[in-house]
Every structure is written in structure tokens, then in C-alpha cells.
Amino acid sequence: MQNTVEIRHVTHAYKTPAGPLPVLNDLSLAIPTGAFCAVVGPSGCGKSTLTRLIAGLMKPDRGEVFLHGEPVRGPRSTVGMAFQNPVLLEWRSILDNVILPLEIVAPRMARRDREARARELLALVGLEGFEAKRPSELSGGMRQRASLCRAIVHKPEVLILDEPFGALDAFTREDLWQTMHALRREEPFTTLLITHDLRESIFLADEVIVLSGRPATAQYRMDVPGGTGRTLDDLYTPEAADRLNLLRHQIQIAQGRHEAAA
Numbered sequence: 001m002q003n004t005v006e007i008r009h010v011t012h013a014y015k016t017p018a019g020p021l022p023v024l025n026d027l028s029l030a031i032p033t034g035a036f037c038a039v040v041g042p043s044g045c046g047k048s049t050l051t052r053l054i055a056g057l058m059k060p061d062r063g064e065v066f067l068h069g070e071p072v073r074g075p076r077s078t079v080g081m082a083f084q085n086p087v088l089l090e091w092r093s094i095l096d097n098v099i100l101p102l103e104i105v106a107p108r109m110a111r112r113d114r115e116a117r118a119r120e121l122l123a124l125v126g127l128e129g130f131e132a133k134r135p136s137e138l139s140g141g142m143r144q145r146a147s148l149c150r151a152i153v154h155k156p157e158v159l160i161l162d163e164p165f166g167a168l169d170a171f172t173r174e175d176l177w178q179t180m181h182a183l184r185r186e187e188p189f190t191t192l193l194i195t196h197d198l199r200e201s202i203f204l205a206d207e208v209i210v211l212s213g214r215p216a217t218a219q220y221r222m223d224v225p226g227g228t229g230r231t232l233d234d235l236y237t238p239e240a241a242d243r244l245n246l247l248r249h250q251i252q253i254a255q256g257r258h259e260a261a262a
């Protein structure tokens with residue numbers, strides 16, 4: 001299978017007034033086309049740094065990042081991103097917020113076609129009828145749904161999700177997990193999810209990678225079967241409990257190293 005994302009032996013340190021802060025150490029990982037990869041790890045270990053490298057917002061000190069086999073040399077408009085805070089533009093309607101990436105990536109696309117594409121996605125995530133609303137008129141969960149639509153409206157090469165469900169209440173979060181599966185069934189995309197929620201990682205991802213403490217490397221990998229056919233009930237099986245225990249144990253190991261290195 002072809003890899004959409006490949007990180008090869010990436011090492012990076014931030015320059016700080018106190019000297020270099022090593023964040024990533026010889027990190028390698030690959031996300032096959034169409035796969036969903038979750039990255040978990042101790043707070044501050046370098047997860048968001050990884051997303052910036054893939055999006056081309058930063059260059060690593062050593063190693064290379066590839067998208068579809070091409071080295072990433074600068075910012076890529078073909079990467080879709082969604083964060084914990086949806087950052088929707090208040091002066092635009094929900095529909096116009098979702099359309100925004102198409103204005104940048106496909107400026108010649110007819111307004112009619114852009115709208116149709118955005119409406120189709122909004123309907124898929126249950127926001128039909130809210131197209132004309134302003135972001136502040138929607139709940140946090142609804143805003144995050146709109147933000148997910150905006151992140152995939154231009155069919156990005158890779159979707160990067162940096163804790164997009166972290167600020168939501170437990171029920172809304174589980175709703176959105178199911179929405180993610182529904183979206184993936186309709187439009188298979190390649191995803192990297194950063195999360196602190198181990199249940200979320202095994203519900204959504206095909207592979208979970210545990211990063212070690214800073215400077216981070218890939219400490220542990222787990223394949224999770226089931227794909228988008230999983231239901232919330234699958235989180236309450238003995239197999240799921242075993243997986244969660246294993247991951248929790250790995251995070252504890254990572255935190256131990258992390259604390260020792262801090």
C-alpha cells in the first residue's frame with residue numbers, strides 16, 4: 001500500500017533563550033493512504049510539533065517529511081487541519097466558513113459548485129438548516145462539526161486533527177467520533193489524529209502510536225482492527241479493555257522517561 005505521509009528519521013530542537021530544546025529524536029512513522037493514525041503521548045512531548053512539520057509550517061533539523069513521496073519543503077494548502085478551538089470566522093456564515101479552503105485551493109471553481117460541496121458535507125454531519133447561521137449561534141459541538149467540514153471540503157491529501165474533540169463534553173465527543181466514521185465511509189481520507197484520549201484513539205484509528213517523553217520517538221505501535229464499522233459498544237469489550245490497559249501502561253512508561261528528562 002502507498003504511504004501518504006512518511007516521516008523519516010526526524011530530529012528537531014527549538015531554539016530558546018536557554019539553549020536548544022530537543023523535541024523530536026529520530027522519529028519515523030508512515031501513514032498508508034486512506035488510513036487513520038492516532039498519536040498519543042505525554043503532554044509537551046512534541047505531538048503538535050509533528051503536525052507542523054507535516055503541514056510544512058516548519059522544517060526539521062534532520063530527517064525528512066514526505067507527502068505522497070514528495071519531500072515537504074513549505075506550507076501545503078492541500079493539508080486539512082482542525083484544532084481543539086474551531087476558529088471559525090464570525091463575520092462569515094457557517095456555509096461560507098466551510099467554503100473558505102475552496103476559495104484558496106480552487107479559486108476557479110464556480111460559487112454554485114463550492115456551495116453544493118459545502119452543503120453536502122454539512123448535511124453529512126447533521127448541520128443541514130444551519131448553513132446561514134453565524135458561528136456564535138451554534139453549540140461547541142456543532143461548531144466543531146462545521147470545522148471538520150471545512151478541514152475536508154477541498155479533499156486534502158492529509159487531514160490533521162490536533163485534539164479536535166478535547167474541549168467537548170463526553171456525549172458530544174462520542175457523537176462526533178461516530179460522525180468521523182460516517183465521514184470516512186463517504187470520503188476515505190488519510191488522517192493523523194493527536195489526542196490525549198485513549199478511548200478516542202482505539203475507537204477512531206487503524207493504528208495508535210505512543211510517543212516517548214521529550215525528545216520524542218515512536219515508543220510503541222498498536223494496530224486496531226474494525227475500521228469505520230466500530231460501534232461505541234466495541235469500547236466496552238474485554239479486547240478493548242486490554243488495548244486500553246496496554247496503551248495506558250505505555251503512556252506511563254513514556255511519562256516516566258518524560259519526567260526523568262524534564
Ligand SMILES: Nc1ncnc2c1ncn2[C@@H]1O[C@H](COP(=O)(O)OP(=O)(O)OP(=O)(O)O)[C@@H](O)[C@H]1O
Nearest residue numbers: 014015016021023042043044045046047048049050
Ligand atoms: N515555537 C516554539 N519555541 C520554543 N519551544 C517550543 C515552541 N513550540 C513548542 N515548544 C516546546 O516544545 C515542546 C513540545 O511542544 P508541542 O506543542 O509539540 O508538544 P505537545 O506534545 O503537542 O504538547 P501538549 O500535549 O501539551 O499539547 C514543549 O516543551 C513546548 O513548550
